[in-house]
Amino acid sequence: MSQQNTDHIQITHIGSLPRPHALLDYIKAKYSGQSYDQAAFLQTLRQSVADVVRTQAACGIDYVTDGEFSKPGFFSYIQARLEGFEPRPNQKFTLFEKEVTAFPEYYEQYFKDAMIGGAAVKMVPMVCVGPVKYRGEQLLQTDIANVKAAAKAAGVADDHVFLPATAPSGVGKNEYYKSDEEYFHALAAELSKEYKAIVAAGLLVQIDDPFLPDIFVDPRLDAKQMKRRAEIYVEATNAALKGLPQERVRFHTCYGINEGPRIYEAALADIIRYVLKVKAGQYSFECANPRHEHEYHLFEDIKVPDGKVLCPGVITHASNIVEHPQLIAERLLRFAKLVGRENVMAGADCGFSSQALYRTEVHPTVVWEKFKAMREGADIASKQLWARKKRAARARGKAKGRKRGRR
Amino acid sequence: MKRSTDRIITTHAGSLPRPDALRDAWAKPTKSPQEEAALDGLLRQSVTAVVADQVKAGIDIPNDGEFGKPMRAASDLAAWGTYIFGRLQGFGPTPPGAAAPSRAAPGQPMRIVGDRWEQREFAEFYDASGMVPTVASRPCCVSPLSYNDVAAAKRDVANLKAAADAAAVKEAFMTSIAVGSLEMFCRGQDAHYKKPEAFLDAIAKAMAVEYRAIVDAGFVLQLDDPGLPDTWDMLDPHPTLAEYKRYAMLRIEALNQALAGIPEDRVRYHICWGSWHGPHTTDLPLRDIVDVMLKVKAQAFSVEAGNVRHEHEYKVWRDVKLPDGKILIPGVVSHATNVVEHPELVADRLVAYANAVGRENVIAGTDCGLGGRVHPQIVAAKLKALSEGARLASQHLWRR
Numbered sequence: 001m002s003q004q005n006t007d008h009i010q011i012t013h014i015g016s017l018p019r020p021h022a023l024l025d026y027i028k029a030k031y032s033g034q035s036y037d038q039a040a041f042l043q044t045l046r047q048s049v050a051d052v053v054r055t056q057a058a059c060g061i062d063y064v065t066d067g068e069f070s071k072p073g074f075f076s077y078i079q080a081r082l083e084g085f086e087p088r089p090n091q092k093f094t095l096f097e098k099e100v101t102a103f104p105e106y107y108e109q110y111f112k113d114a115m116i117g118g119a120a121v122k123m124v125p126m127v128c129v130g131p132v133k134y135r136g137e138q139l140l141q142t143d144i145a146n147v148k149a150a151a152k153a154a155g156v157a158d159d160h161v162f163l164p165a166t167a168p169s170g171v172g173k174n175e176y177y178k179s180d181e182e183y184f185h186a187l188a189a190e191l192s193k194e195y196k197a198i199v200a201a202g203l204l205v206q207i208d209d210p211f212l213p214d215i216f217v218d219p220r221l222d223a224k225q226m227k228r229r230a231e232i233y234v235e236a237t238n239a240a241l242k243g244l245p246q247e248r249v250r251f252h253t254c255y256g257i258n259e260g261p262r263i264y265e266a267a268l269a270d271i272i273r274y275v276l277k278v279k280a281g282q283y284s285f286e287c288a289n290p291r292h293e294h295e296y297h298l299f300e301d302i303k304v305p306d307g308k309v310l311c312p313g314v315i316t317h318a319s320n321i322v323e324h325p326q327l328i329a330e331r332l333l334r335f336a337k338l339v340g341r342e343n344v345m346a347g348a349d350c351g352f353s354s355q356a357l358y359r360t361e362v363h364p365t366v367v368w369e370k371f372k373a374m375r376e377g378a379d380i381a382s383k384q385l386w387a388r389k390k391r392a393a394r395a396r397g398k399a400k401g402r403k404r405g406r407r
Numbered sequence: 408m409k410r411s412t413d414r415i416i417t418t419h420a421g422s423l424p425r426p427d428a429l430r431d432a433w434a435k436p437t438k439s440p441q442e443e444a445a446l447d448g449l450l451r452q453s454v455t456a457v458v459a460d461q462v463k464a465g466i467d468i469p470n471d472g473e474f475g476k477p478m479r480a481a482s483d484l485a486a487w488g489t490y491i492f493g494r495l496q497g498f499g500p501t502p503p504g505a506a507a508p509s510r511a512a513p514g515q516p517m518r519i520v521g522d523r524w525e526q527r528e529f530a531e532f533y534d535a536s537g538m539v540p541t542v543a544s545r546p547c548c549v550s551p552l553s554y555n556d557v558a559a560a561k562r563d564v565a566n567l568k569a570a571a572d573a574a575a576v577k578e579a580f581m582t583s584i585a586v587g588s589l590e591m592f593c594r595g596q597d598a599h600y601k602k603p604e605a606f607l608d609a610i611a612k613a614m615a616v617e618y619r620a621i622v623d624a625g626f627v628l629q630l631d632d633p634g635l636p637d638t639w640d641m642l643d644p645h646p647t648l649a650e651y652k653r654y655a656m657l658r659i660e661a662l663n664q665a666l667a668g669i670p671e672d673r674v675r676y677h678i679c680w681g682s683w684h685g686p687h688t689t690d691l692p693l694r695d696i697v698d699v700m701l702k703v704k705a706q707a708f709s710v711e712a713g714n715v716r717h718e719h720e721y722k723v724w725r726d727v728k729l730p731d732g733k734i735l736i737p738g739v740v741s742h743a744t745n746v747v748e749h750p751e752l753v754a755d756r757l758v759a760y761a762n763a764v765g766r767e768n769v770i771a772g773t774d775c776g777l778g779g780r781v782h783p784q785i786v787a788a789k790l791k792a793l794s795e796g797a798r799l800a801s802q803h804l805w806r807r
Binding site: 105106260263288290291319320321322323324327330364365366 | 529531532535536684685686687688713714715716717718719722740741743744745746747748749751752754755782784785788
């Protein structure tokens with residue numbers, strides 16, 4: 001079933017949500033090798049997913065998910081599901097180099113407790129040292145079963161449920177395969193098992209790829225290398241998506257940092273041509289923060305292929321101020337005007353707890369308020385977008401009537 | 408007052424990050440004469456530097472960064488208001504029974520209370536964030552009010568004058584707390600006058616001294632009046648809009664009385680909805696209070712427009728006519744996020760205002776003071792984005 005709108009703007013979000021502390025206690029124990037009660041963990045997980053799906057539905061979210069509740073982080077979760085990797089605890093993540101170099105004091109403070117600094121499970125860089133093999137079937141089936149049961153209880157159809165999964169670019173560095181190209185394609189072949197299982201279960205799969213935009217601010221790459229790397233990412237993702245109906249796939253990009261100056265980030269203009277090559281039916285990107293809000297102008301010049309849906313962020317994940325519904329409506333109307341009302345889904349910039357955190361940047365109660373604001377904003381926009389047509393139809397009817405009268 | 412005649416000019420809402428040394432000097436509780444002299448020198452130097460920095464960042468109408476208003480911690484959000492209690496006589500510790508309650512007892516008349524309505528709605532968020540000031544920290548009026556520390560006001564204007572001259576700045580502004588906001592700041596705690604009208608009248612008479620000093624020194628006076636929109640969320644029992652407008656109008660009349668004799672074109676008026684990073688869901692819409700705001704005898708009006716709760720309010724000006732000759736200063740970069748606004752977005756926002764009220768009636772500003780609210784390095788980046796965005800908007804609006 002297509003994700004296009006028929007008579008109103010549909011709304012969704014990007015996946016992760018603040019996890020209940022009781023659940024975080026289990027996740028922390030599990031990933032730090034402490035003993036924990038597995039049955040109690042699974043019961044808490046099941047119940048937490050049921051609760052969070054119900055709350056999303058109550059806020060009026062059309063496409064719901066499990067909040068990534070079972071996962072320690074939106075990409076680090078995959079480590080448990082792949083063979084061929086080795087942790088390198090002494091290696092540092094080299095992320096956002098230009099940005100952090102430009103604002104060292106700010107980021108020193110920020111990363112202390114935000115993002116990976118606040119993660120309940122310490123993140124460790126992984127390196128590929130052997131053949132990649134997917135071994136996540138059971139973990140994935142647990143996620144699928146939990147979210148389907150939760151959706152059923154909340155009265156949400158399976159085809160309105162999505163599960164996020166990391167793109168091939170999000171796993172780790174290669175030391176085993178001869179070339180990066182070979183490595184990413186090996187990953188794609190294995191990750192496709194996860195993507196396919198999600199779609200086979202009747203759900204939508206969302207491919208998370210914040211690493212694609214990162215290419216364009218990597219100080220070690222020149223323009224040609226950037227282009228090639230982006231092509232490799234897209235080719236690998238498409239290889240992994242091969243055979244899946246595009247309308248069951250959402251592709252999400254974002255920029256890594258939540259709240260910071262974010263001056264050194266790729267522009268949507270840099271990445272859009274690669275994004276649109278991904279064989280997905282829907283594209284999600286940031287558009288609700290002051291660094292990227294203006295980028296809707298891009299679609300004044302770029303044509304989105306027929307049948308594709310844009311899912312711009314209209315609420316943001318890095319600020320506790322609740323977007324005014326009128327502003328959300330305005331953001332949606334801009335897109336509708338450019339790409340057609342049936343091709344816009346309201347989304348968030350990014351997840352609200354990309355890592356499992358005890359203290360998320362946006363407080364859970366504020367997240368729900370943002371969801372409600374998004375519903376209200378989408379309804380305001382829908383009213384304008386669909387009423388206009390009705391009015392026009394009425395006007396046409398009247399005109400016909402007059403003509404007939406004259407005759 | 409300078410206006411945008413051939414391009415969109417820039418200013419900001421006032422507070423800028425204080426140098427560490429200045430903050431430390433202000434933070435010392437008792438100062439020896441030597442320390443006082445050192446503070447004087449440091450203040451003078453710091454103001455000179457901050458005016459030069461603003462000019463360098465492309466700010467057309469700079470100020471002293473509010474450096475003369477003591478900020479004692481890096482994230483002090485209250486310096487815009489606390490400074491005045493060092494300058495006025497008549498405020499002191501709150502006597503028993505005079506403290507504003509957290510909430511109104513049933514049957515009591517409407518008054519400012521400690522717990523804002525939004526804070527009640529998001530109690531868990533505020534518990535977790537620990538950013539709510541207590542009523543106990545607010546002073547109380549305990550004896551007749553008078554403006555006592557004229558020397559402090561004189562020091563401020565002298566420092567700004569010297570700094571502006573050194574940087575060849577023709578027009579600079581200086582902030583001062585508005586009458587209603589002073590009452591709001593002390594949460595209406597008044598054990599002396601006992602009647603709002605008398606209390607407001609006394610505040611107006613005292614504050615007129617500072618307003619006059621700023622204008623007499625040749626600066627544009629900026630009245631900081633977050634109280635106009637924000638007291639809405641502090642009154643208990645909650646007023647109807649009509650009741651609130653009457654309440655607000657009384658404060659505006661007192662303010663206008665304090666402005667008597669000051670030409671309108673030397674005054675700009677700043678409102679905001681409180682600068683803490685909260686949900687702000689109960690903010691009074693600008694549309695509901697705009698007519699009251701326009702009653703202030705000022706030429707320019709500075710409003711929030713650069714955050715997700717107020718960004719859409721440029722549309723208010725499609726329906727409400729900005730009176731002839733008046734100027735709007737929309738906030739096109741915000742104190743409310745560490746994300747630096749993209750210059751293209753700043754330009755979009757300015758063009759939206761220019762389309763609504765005319766390009767010559769728009770000055771680019773900030774939502775609220777940036778000092779203490781975002782990291783100093785980010786403040787610098789935001790001011791740069793502001794002037795770059797104004798340049799892009801000017802290009803578009805004047806078709807260059």
